[in-house]
Amino acid sequence: MDAILNELTEHFQLPLHNPVLIFSLVLFIILLAPVVLNRIRIPGIIGLIVSGIIIGPEGLNLLEDSLFVDVFSTIGLLYIMFIAGLELDLNEFKATKNKSIIFGFLTFSIPLALGFPVCHYLLGFDVNASLLTASMFATHTLVTYPIVSKLGVSKNIAVAITVGGTILTDTAVLILLAVVLGSHTGGLTQEFWIRLGVSLILFSAFMFLVIPRIAKWFFKTLESEKHSHYIFVLSVVFFSAFLAELAGLESIIGAFVAGLALNKLIPNSSALMNRIEFIGNSLFIPFFLISVGMVVDVSVILSGPMALIIAATLTLVAITGKWIAAFFTQLIFKFSKGQRKLIFGLSSAHAAATLAVILVGYNAGILDSNILNGTVLLILITCIVASFATESAAKMIIRDGDDEVSAISAINSEQILIPIANMTNIDKILEFAVLIKDKKSTHPLSLLTVVPNTTEAEIKIVKAKQGLEKFIAETTASETNVTINATIDHNAASGISRTAKEITADLILLGWPQKTGFLDILIGDKVESILENTEKTLFICQFAVTMVDHKRLFVVVPPNAKFEEGFESWVNKLIKLSVELSIPINLYCTEDTHQEILNFAKRNKINLALNFHPFSKWEDFRKLLEQVNSTDFIILVSARRGYVSHFGQLDRLPAKLERRFPDLSKVVIYPR
Numbered sequence: 001m002d003a004i005l006n007e008l009t010e011h012f013q014l015p016l017h018n019p020v021l022i023f024s025l026v027l028f029i030i031l032l033a034p035v036v037l038n039r040i041r042i043p044g045i046i047g048l049i050v051s052g053i054i055i056g057p058e059g060l061n062l063l064e065d066s067l068f069v070d071v072f073s074t075i076g077l078l079y080i081m082f083i084a085g086l087e088l089d090l091n092e093f094k095a096t097k098n099k100s101i102i103f104g105f106l107t108f109s110i111p112l113a114l115g116f117p118v119c120h121y122l123l124g125f126d127v128n129a130s131l132l133t134a135s136m137f138a139t140h141t142l143v144t145y146p147i148v149s150k151l152g153v154s155k156n157i158a159v160a161i162t163v164g165g166t167i168l169t170d171t172a173v174l175i176l177l178a179v180v181l182g183s184h185t186g187g188l189t190q191e192f193w194i195r196l197g198v199s200l201i202l203f204s205a206f207m208f209l210v211i212p213r214i215a216k217w218f219f220k221t222l223e224s225e226k227h228s229h230y231i232f233v234l235s236v237v238f239f240s241a242f243l244a245e246l247a248g249l250e251s252i253i254g255a256f257v258a259g260l261a262l263n264k265l266i267p268n269s270s271a272l273m274n275r276i277e278f279i280g281n282s283l284f285i286p287f288f289l290i291s292v293g294m295v296v297d298v299s300v301i302l303s304g305p306m307a308l309i310i311a312a313t314l315t316l317v318a319i320t321g322k323w324i325a326a327f328f329t330q331l332i333f334k335f336s337k338g339q340r341k342l343i344f345g346l347s348s349a350h351a352a353a354t355l356a357v358i359l360v361g362y363n364a365g366i367l368d369s370n371i372l373n374g375t376v377l378l379i380l381i382t383c384i385v386a387s388f389a390t391e392s393a394a395k396m397i398i399r400d401g402d403d404e405v406s407a408i409s410a411i412n413s414e415q416i417l418i419p420i421a422n423m424t425n426i427d428k429i430l431e432f433a434v435l436i437k438d439k440k441s442t443h444p445l446s447l448l449t450v451v452p453n454t455t456e457a458e459i460k461i462v463k464a465k466q467g468l469e470k471f472i473a474e475t476t477a478s479e480t481n482v483t484i485n486a487t488i489d490h491n492a493a494s495g496i497s498r499t500a501k502e503i504t505a506d507l508i509l510l511g512w513p514q515k516t517g518f519l520d521i522l523i524g525d526k527v528e529s530i531l532e533n534t535e536k537t538l539f540i541c542q543f544a545v546t547m548v549d550h551k552r553l554f555v556v557v558p559p560n561a562k563f564e565e566g567f568e569s570w571v572n573k574l575i576k577l578s579v580e581l582s583i584p585i586n587l588y589c590t591e592d593t594h595q596e597i598l599n600f601a602k603r604n605k606i607n608l609a610l611n612f613h614p615f616s617k618w619e620d621f622r623k624l625l626e627q628v629n630s631t632d633f634i635i636l637v638s639a640r641r642g643y644v645s646h647f648g649q650l651d652r653l654p655a656k657l658e659r660r661f662p663d664l665s666k667v668v669i670y671p672r
Helices: 002-011 019-038 044-055 067-087 090-122 127-138 145-150 157-185 190-221 226-246 251-265 271-295 298-303 305-333 337-347 352-363 369-402 426-436 457-469 472-477 492-502 527-533 567-581 591-603 618-627 648-660
Strands: 416-419 445-451 482-488 507-511 537-542 552-556 585-589 610-614 632-637 665-670
Touching (some): 067 157, 067 251, 090 157, 127 305, 145 271, 190 251, 352 369, 482 492, 552 567, 552 618, 632 648
Parallel strands (some): 416 445, 416 507, 445 482, 507 537, 552 585, 552 632
16 A cells, blocks of 8 residues: 555656656646636636646646656747748738738837837846847737637738738847847857858748748658648648757747748648647647746746836836737728737737747846846736737627628538549549638538439449548548438439539539530530539539649639629639639639629738739630640639620630640639
8 A cells, every 4th residue: 555655646746747647637728728718708828828827836836847848838839830821821911011011010110119218218227138128029929829710810911911020020039139149249240140141041942942842742742641741741840940940040930931831732721731720729739828827937026026017017018019019000001990909919929939038138147037037927918918809809800790791701501512423533623622612601512423223223322422432531631521422313414403403502513524525425414414404603623733733823704704693603712712722813804804803802801812914805715825834723714505604605615725735724614
């Protein structure tokens, strides 16, 4: 008995040292803290930080700052920055890069200009200490980014410019840190500036020129090894963070740049993206938030009046500076109150970058313990304020958005039917369907196989379902449900038309006909039969390469297309595809069609990556095709016979596309 008690005492001796017990404790906190606090309407992030305070060295001392905790918290911090770069809508960012630069300047310069005189003249710090402490006010960590991601407002323009501004201001602060340290040690030589500039150029060139090529090769070579893709992505993230440190930057900059470098190769709706977010939000990021709490020592308030004065002053200046920056950003760009609040919430939390600046300054002897203690309290308060502000702002934006008539948000019952004639390229058709599917729709993708009405019909149905099931796993990994339908019919086209009506399908995705001559034979039946027997929007698709290998959408639209009932539906799908793949749309159509597409984007608050080319002379269609590149995704919008945008030449164009570009990806659209 004594031996058992001694063993238990050894295991539960504080702080805990058993890695299994430590990990179990952390997992229980990650599980229970958000659940408990959500019931009293407190953001889960605060629960994790407070839990870290309670179990940390200055609380119950259940955990100490060990290598185990450091590794997981570092992973979580890098994960936050990586996901921020990965989820950044590059089309939106390109459209708002000037706004990001302006916000980055404001959120850097205003806290710095406000903080330096306060620290130097009010608190009496020397120039280096004042400059370093004031630069700390300019930093911010995207601690509350998981809130906007969870609530589905990560695509809002306010988020785009805040994330873009974050990398600019943090980079500026970290460069300023290097300069202050150089000044403190007398090392601001010409050699210092040359080394810093060269390392930045080499790091950027490697990340944006080399890494994407390696990643594309890896994903293509090991296309079937899906689990390897995630391991590869993690390797890139941490190696990039290490390279950033070698370049004289912080590792968080490397993780963010890794997200940008892989952005176009990992669509938001892909299974790989879902795995990255799931593991990060479930484990690594919560671990980081707990570790932030473990650094906080509430007893600093009791260490003397000077510590309390410094902590209160630092916190007030930090919050005020970020609020003023958000306020001026709202005024300049005429944002809503909710967007201003969202910018403030995202940019007001101080954590990793702040700690990095202060700890480096403390260890270098520039800052004293009072500043260090005050900064720790500042981290706790700003994280709490930022969490409440971000959650409140995100909900305000969602409420405001619900009042708008938006074609994108209104389609919440979308049904997509995918008839399968053979097993060729099913994976690419499913990948395409996942990318264009409305995420608010509760209906699964419907795979359909039509079996001839013979004595062996039942056996063929079973075999067809078994053949399709193996393709469902990857689609399910992207949180897109799929159902398999099988029907018996003498005529495949009739079976497709009947099923489309039964499930009230909005969109039918068909594979490209195998026979020469587009309006020829499709799985034994004419495409014309399907067109005549259904009024659904029809996409007829051929995919030569994976989706992420395309560089632009080459879209050709006939005159009067805007008068078709299904106009907004296919425009919506092409915009979603452009956003998911972060590629531009090269649009060839009349000016009035172009204007109608712009109006649609404006109504739905979408920043389009759109290059317009006036085109109305359809007798020159062959010359138009000379502008197609080998990496283009060709999309021809056609029309059913007798409809307002139909003219005879449209029926012959798909066959021309097939003859001219047999090895390029292409889609022909017949609107509803």
